[in-house]
Amino acid sequence: MRLPPGVSGKDFSEALRQFEETVGKEWVFSSDEDVNLYRDSYSPFWHEEEEPVSSAAVAPDGVEQVQKILQIANAYKIPLWTISTGKNLAYGGSAPLLSGSVVLDLKRMDRILEVNEANAYALVEPGVSYFDLYRYIQDKGLRLWIDPPDPGWGSLIGNSLERGGGRTPMRDHFAAHCGMEVVLANGEIMRTGMGALPGSKTWQQYRYGFGPYVDGMFSQSNFGVVTKMGFWLLPEPEAYRDGTVMVQKHDDLVPFVEILSYLMNSEIVQGTMLLESPLLDYRASQGGGVLDMPGGPSIAEMERLGKDKNLAYWSATLHFYGPAKVVDAQWEYTREKFSSIPGAAFQKGRSYRFPLKLGEGEDAPRVALGIPNLSIFGMLQSTQGHMDFSPIIPMTGEAVFESLKVFGQAYADLGVPAKNQFFALPWSFFPRSFVLLFGFPLDHDVEKNRKTREVFKHLVQVAAEHGWGEYRTHTAFMGAVSDVYSYNTHALRRFHETLKDALDPNGILSPGKSGIWPGRMRQASA
Amino acid sequence: MKNIGILLALALALALAAAFAALAVAAQEQRITSSWTVATVSGQGQPRGYVEYQKYCSACHGEGVGRPGTLALQAKYKGAEPALLEKRTDLTPELVKTFVRNGVSIMPFFRKTEISDTDLDAIAAYLTRNNKR
Numbered sequence: 154m155r156l157p158p159g160v161s162g163k164d165f166s167e168a169l170r171q172f173e174e175t176v177g178k179e180w181v182f183s184s185d186e187d188v189n190l191y192r193d194s195y196s197p198f199w200h201e202e203e204e205p206v207s208s209a210a211v212a213p214d215g216v217e218q219v220q221k222i223l224q225i226a227n228a229y230k231i232p233l234w235t236i237s238t239g240k241n242l243a244y245g246g247s248a249p250l251l252s253g254s255v256v257l258d259l260k261r262m263d264r265i266l267e268v269n270e271a272n273a274y275a276l277v278e279p280g281v282s283y284f285d286l287y288r289y290i291q292d293k294g295l296r297l298w299i300d301p302p303d304p305g306w307g308s309l310i311g312n313s314l315e316r317g318g319g320r321t322p323m324r325d326h327f328a329a330h331c332g333m334e335v336v337l338a339n340g341e342i343m344r345t346g347m348g349a350l351p352g353s354k355t356w357q358q359y360r361y362g363f364g365p366y367v368d369g370m371f372s373q374s375n376f377g378v379v380t381k382m383g384f385w386l387l388p389e390p391e392a393y394r395d396g397t398v399m400v401q402k403h404d405d406l407v408p409f410v411e412i413l414s415y416l417m418n419s420e421i422v423q424g425t426m427l428l429e430s431p432l433l434d435y436r437a438s439q440g441g442g443v444l445d446m447p448g449g450p451s452i453a454e455m456e457r458l459g460k461d462k463n464l465a466y467w468s469a470t471l472h473f474y475g476p477a478k479v480v481d482a483q484w485e486y487t488r489e490k491f492s493s494i495p496g497a498a499f500q501k502g503r504s505y506r507f508p509l510k511l512g513e514g515e516d517a518p519r520v521a522l523g524i525p526n527l528s529i530f531g532m533l534q535s536t537q538g539h540m541d542f543s544p545i546i547p548m549t550g551e552a553v554f555e556s557l558k559v560f561g562q563a564y565a566d567l568g569v570p571a572k573n574q575f576f577a578l579p580w581s582f583f584p585r586s587f588v589l590l591f592g593f594p595l596d597h598d599v600e601k602n603r604k605t606r607e608v609f610k611h612l613v614q615v616a617a618e619h620g621w622g623e624y625r626t627h628t629a630f631m632g633a634v635s636d637v638y639s640y641n642t643h644a645l646r647r648f649h650e651t652l653k654d655a656l657d658p659n660g661i662l663s664p665g666k667s668g669i670w671p672g673r674m675r676q677a678s679a
Numbered sequence: 680m681k682n683i684g685i686l687l688a689l690a691l692a693l694a695l696a697a698a699f700a701a702l703a704v705a706a707q708e709q710r711i712t713s714s715w716t717v718a719t720v721s722g723q724g725q726p727r728g729y730v731e732y733q734k735y736c737s738a739c740h741g742e743g744v745g746r747p748g749t750l751a752l753q754a755k756y757k758g759a760e761p762a763l764l765e766k767r768t769d770l771t772p773e774l775v776k777t778f779v780r781n782g783v784s785i786m787p788f789f790r791k792t793e794i795s796d797t798d799l800d801a802i803a804a805y806l807t808r809n810n811k812r
Contacts, residue, residue, distance in 0.1 A: 180792075187791065190780065194787030212792045242787060260792035280792075284738070292719045305738070516744060527738045528745030530785055538785055 154183065155208040157231050157253040165208070168229040172211045175221045180261070183209040191256045193246035195538025197606055197629055199597045205628070207234065207249050210256040216380050220340040222257065223378070226661040227338070233257045234663050235378050237279035237311030240304065243541045243592065244315065245628035250665040262380065270295045273386045274331060274357040279310040279379065283525040296389040298523035300324055305525020310382045314372045315625055318582030320521040322423040322474055323387045325583050327372055332356040334381035335371055338657035343377070357383035373625065375663035376656045392477040393522060395502035396484050398491045399465035403452045405494050406467050407550035412490045413469065414548045417581060421483050424472040424521060428553065428578040431464040442571035444561030470502060472521055477506065533592065542591040542612055544621040546579060553579060555619065556589060563615045567608055588624060613637060635668025650675070728805025731798045732765070739786070740764045748786065768810055772803035
C-alpha cells in the first residue's frame with residue numbers, strides 16, 4: 154500500500170477507517186485496482202517512477218462529509234488533492250501533483266441546485282458536468298445556453314476554477330461565475346460575494362458582495378475546497394451567424410488584428426475565434442514548418458506561393474450572436490471595417506435560428522452554439538493523449554510575428570524537426586488577449602515523453618524571456634511556470650505562501666498546486 | 680453519410696414521437712435543440728443498459744457526426760467490424776470492462792464515481808446483447 158509522504162502506516166490506516174466511517178466503505182478507494190483509476194490518463198510520465206500517483210481516494214456526497222474529511226486529514230496531516238469531475242486531461246487529469254496524496258473526488262456532489270431562467274444563472278455542485286446542465290436545461294425547455302469547453306464532460310466548477318474557456322460570448326468561464334461556497338482547510342464553510350449575507354437574494358446576481366473580493370483566490374489554487382458555484386448563463390439568442398475574413402499579404406496581419414481587436418472589444422464580433430493561415434497550412438502540408446525558421450523562405454517568396462496557389466495568408470472565421478437583424482448588421486459592419494485592407498476577401502458562413510430544428514446543424518460548430526460534445530477528440534493527432542503549453546500573447550499582429558520567430562528559433566535550438574514542431578496560431582478564448590495552445594502529443598514511450606518534457610520546459614523559459622506567461626499548465630510544470638512569475642523576487646508566490654500558511658497550516662489541501670507548497674513541505678521542494 | 684443522416688433523423692423522430700405522445704403535446708412546434716447530444720433518454724422498450732450507454736458512452740461511441748470513438752474504430756477496422764459498438768456481435772463483458780477501466784489510446788479510463796460497477800455491468804450487458812455465445 155502506498156503511503157502519503159510523512160504519514161505512518163498506522164496513521165494512514167486509521168485515517169482510511171475514519172474516511173470509511175464518514176462516506177461509507179464503498180466510497181473509499183485504496184486497493185491498487187481502484188487507485189489506478191485516479192492516474193492521469195494522459196500522463197507524461199507513463200511507465201516512469203516519477204509518475205505521481207495517489208495513495209487512495211475518497212468520494213463524499215455533500216458538504217458535511219467534506220468537512221469531516223478535512224478534519225480527519227488535518228488530524229493525521231494527510232495531503233489531499235481535490236478533483237471535481239476529474240477530466241482535466243492535458244493538464245494533469247485526476248492525478249495529484251504530490252505522489253501519495255489522497256484524491257478528494259467530488260464527482261458524487263452532482264446536484265444542480267438552481268437554474269433561474271429570467272435572470273439567466275445557475276447554481277451547481279462540483280460534480281455537475283456541462284452535459285448534465287445542458288440536459289437539465291433541455292429537459293425543462295429553458296431558453297438558456299451554457300458555455301461548454303471543447304470537451305463537454307468536464308465540471309463547470311472545475312473548469313472555471315482552472316480558468317478554462319469556451320466558444321460563445323460567455324467563453325471566459327471564471328469571469329462568468331457569481332458567488333461561491335468554500336470549505337476551508339479548518340472545515341469551516343464560507344460563502345463569498347453576496348452569499349456572506351444570510352438569506353441573500355442576490356448571491357448569483359451581484360458578484361462582489363462587500364469588502365475584499367476573494368473569489369479569485371480559489372482559482373488555480375489550494376486555499377479551500379469549492380462546494381458550490383454560481384454561473385451566469387447566456388439567454389438563448391435569436392440567431393447566430395459566422396463569416397470568414399481573408400487577407401493576402403503577410404503584413405496585412407497588423408491592420409487585421411487591429412480591426413479584429415476593435416470589433417471584439419466593442420462586442421461586435423463575439424466569442425472565440427482562431428487565427429488561421431491557409432498559406433502556412435499549405436507549407437506545413439508540404440513538409441515545411443508553420444513557424445519562422447532560420448533559413449526559411451522570405452515573405453516575398455511566401456506571398457508569391459500564396460498568389461500561385463490562390464491561398465490567403467491569414468484568415469479568421471468570426472462569430473455573431475443575437476437578434477437576426479443585429480447579427481446581419483454586425484457582419485455588414487465587420488466587412489466594412491476589414492475592407493480598408495486592400496485585397497481583403499469575405500466568405501459568408503453559416504447561420505442558424507434558435508431553437509434548432511431536429512436534424513439541423515449536424516455539421517454546426519456545436520461548442521460555439523453552447524452544445525456540449527466530445528468531437529474535439531476526433532481532431533487530435535496524438536496516440537496516447539497530449540499536454541498543452543498555453544502562453545498568452547498580446548492581441549497584435551506584431552506579437553504573432555514575434556511568436557512565430559521566437560518559437561521557430563526555440564525549436565531550431567532544440568533540434569526539433571518541422572513535423573514535430575507543435576504550434577498553434579492564436580485563439581481568442583479570453584477577452585483582450587490571444588492564447589497559443591500547443592498540444593504536445595504523448596506516447597507510452599519513456600524516451601519520447603522525456604524529450605517532450607524537456608522541450609516543454611524550454612518553451613516555458615523562452616516564452617517568459619519574451620514577456621509571455623502561461624495561463625494554465627500541467628501539474629508536471631506548475632513549479633516551472635510559477636517560477637517565471639518572479640517579479641520582485643517572486644513577491645506573488647511569497648504572498649500566496651503567506652496565505653497558504655494562514656489558511657492551511659497543516660498543508661492538507663493540494664500541495665504544490667500552481668507552485669504553492671505548505672510550509673512543512675516548502676524547503677524540500679526548493 | 681446521407682443515409683446515416685436520414686436513418687438517424689427517422690430513428691429520433693420515432694423516439695420523440697413516442698416520448699411526446701405521453702405528454703399529449705398539441706400542434707405547437709417541439710423544442711429540439713440538437714440531434715446529437717442526448718437529453719434525458721427514456722429506457723422504455725429498450726434493452727438493459729441502453730440508458731446507461733446513451734448517458735456515458737454515446738457522446739463518443741454513438742452514431743452521427745463528431746463521435747470520435749466511432750471515427751477511431753472506423754479508422755481501425757476499416758469496415759471489418761462495425762464501427763458502432765452497439766452493432767458489434769463479438770464483445771464480451773470482460774472486454775468492455777477492460778476498456779472502460781483501462782482506457783485505450785486517447786480514451787481515458789473511468790472512475791467508479793463516474794461509471795459505477797453497477798452501471799458498468801449494465802453497459803456491458805447492452806453491448807454484449809448480440810453476442811450469441
